[in-house]
Amino acid sequence: MGYYHFEVTDFLEDRYFKSWVFTPSRESCEFWDNFLLTHPEKAEAITSAKLVLLGMRTEMEADFPTDGQVTAMLDEIQSRKNTASRFPMRGLWVRLGASLSAAAVVLLAISWLRQPDRHDSHVSYEELLSAVEAPLTEQTNTTTAPILLTLPDSSTILLQPKSSVSYRKDFARHALREVYLSGEAFFTVTKNRRRPFVVYSNELVTKVLGTSFLVKAFEDARQVEVSVKTGKVSVFPRTDTEVCEGIAQPELAGTIITPNQKAFFSREQVQIRKELVDSPEILASAVLPAPLLKFQDMPVSELFGNIEQTYGIDIVYDDRLLGQCLLTASFTTESLYEKMDLICKGIEANFEVMDGRMIVSGRGCN
Known part of the structure; x- marks a missing residue:
């Protein structure tokens, strides 16, 4: 089952997901717990869908929503979204930022659909969305030159053109400093051993405590590249459950990359290989011994x-x-x-x- 590609509305239609929400079993709880460990970035979508279903059960006297009810609701939302030309939802926002907004839209739509006079209502999709605050802050570089972004913890991101990053609005209060990247960016991370800095880029996870490194992860690329300037990072695929379980710990696991090294992650083969960067540089920390001439x-x-x-x-x-x-x-x-x-x-x-x-x-x- 390709749950990794599911968004809120997909979870709402899935019978196995609905069964877990309403009548959880040991098997289903283990499955979804393991899924969240492997794909932590889907937590918002799953939590939102779960809240929606529980809200629907309250509204519908604890009965499962029928396929017809869900389909009608989703069709209505999609129809209104298609007419909302002034509210584009694109790229990284669609994949990562829309989860909670979509859940709120569905909840509002449920109430609206249950109104006796709903066919006479003129509530627009924009008005539904305006009732919800976006859960993530997204920055997209639409210029032709790199732009410098500063995160709440004073870490910086040099974001290249045609690239996007997204992070929680309450970024500074979380145990994990999580950033989602689509495209290319150079990160200079403020050191904090107690709060690991994690970059999700396609199927690869990069974890650091404080360092500077480059990530290239474009949507249409066959591989993701991570190269280290200073410090060290660990990289691992999201399918590495053992490493993901300890992601909040300060220790670095997975494949360790150090200065002048880079890692290539094959998205097709789910494999990581290490190489040297194209032009290795003398380390800034290498004051002694001096390079021999x-x-x-x-x-x-x-x-x-x-x-x-x-x-x-x-x-x-x-x-x-x-x-x-x-x-x-x-x-x-x-x-x-x-x-x-x-x-x-x-x-x-x-x-x-x-x-x-x-x-x-x-x-x-x-």
């Missing part, structure tokens, strides 16, 4: 150690074969990849990037 007869093990500390990247090699190889060279403006290429040529070795690390292999030095 000139060296003579230096053991490669020392050179690799310097690179690991200044770039925050692991270099894997056989120390017995390569560690004591001596190298003399000087660097100027070479990138990390160019440096590694020169080093490997000097010791007759090769390197490749695998799982966010550099793997060096060679015959060794006599």
